[in-house]
Amino acid sequence: MSVVGLLFLLMGAMAVGSALLVVTTARLVHSALWLVVTLGALAGCYLLLGAEFVAWVQILIYVGAVVVLLLFALMLTRAPTGVQTGLTTGNRVVAAATAGVVGLVLVTVVVAGFGGARVSVDEESVGSATSMGDAIFRHWVLPFEVLSVLLLAALVGAIVLSRGRASSGEETP
């Protein structure tokens, strides 16, 4: 097996293992921290696929910003740090069956549809910052500008939501 294949196996095992821990751990804060491991392993997979820029954006946005925001939200909702019971609902069996069927369908579809497809893992990077910038500013300008409107809407929405009660004097420091 090639070095790339071996590294992929390592990253994949890390991603699946830590994703299972995100879903099953009995401590809320550990969920967020295991999510960091999953996202890091996925960034490694992107690097193996030659998507340099996407991998580092994954580290910057997901690990650096989104997980921080999730931890902030955990602190704001007074999530306890210790082991907790009752974090998962009782219908574990039904959920596992549903997820199992979803997984089976997905795996069957990708194996049937892309069974013989290959990805080249020769020495080239296809997604450097330069080539991504070239593609965005040549072919994807309109989606890029629409994203700025989306970010503006998200910002205004979050401000309105988090100001709602604070202005009525309920939340004094």
Next chain:
Amino acid sequence: MSTEPFLVLSALLFTIGAFGVLIRRNAIVVFMCVELMLNAANLAFVTFARHHGNLDGQIAAFFVMVVAAAEVVVGLAIIVTIFRTRRSASVDDASLLKY
């Protein structure tokens, strides 16, 4: 290298995320599981980009990340607002649209 391992990993992560959305009670952890599912889709996008040898899949993955960040900003603001009115972040306590 074959595309199958990457796509199967993507499918597995999506399945784990879906399982987490179904069993977890805390709304923020449900959010983390949604992030897992989005990341699984991103891995498939990047794999297909490499398979076809062009950048479109990677651009899609990049835009998905940006949209996910916007979604997290609004979603967590909603969860925090619900927590301030109900003193609970459990999805079981937020089953009514009106309070």
Next chain:
Amino acid sequence: MPTAAAASIFPRLTRMDGYYGSYVPVLAIIVVGAVLVTAMFLGNRLLRPSRPSPEKQLTYESGVDPVGTGWAQIHLRYYVFAYLYVVFAVDAVFLFPWATVYAGLGWVTVGEMGVFIGIIAVGLVYAWRKGVLAWT
């Protein structure tokens, strides 16, 4: 030259050209870091005496017994700055690819980035006008 000697012994490992080769140092640093931390904790565990007592489990708070728990609810105003940070981190991520190509694509690209930043700046102005940015 130690690198030349190493290159002659391990020609495959020290080949730094190419895409995967350029990430060999990153991988090496991760591996060395993991090994170093593991070795330090393992050495600590092997060498230290182990006499646990309930007092040793207390949080150290300058010699005084700790009061309350260490995990308090933070105020909502920190959250506002957290999501402002997320939005502008996303904004900054677009600047990296833009910075590598705007010289080649000309002033149109500068204008497009100006529109992008201008629209997000409206959000910042909104936050400022609503008094979200004020600390007290």
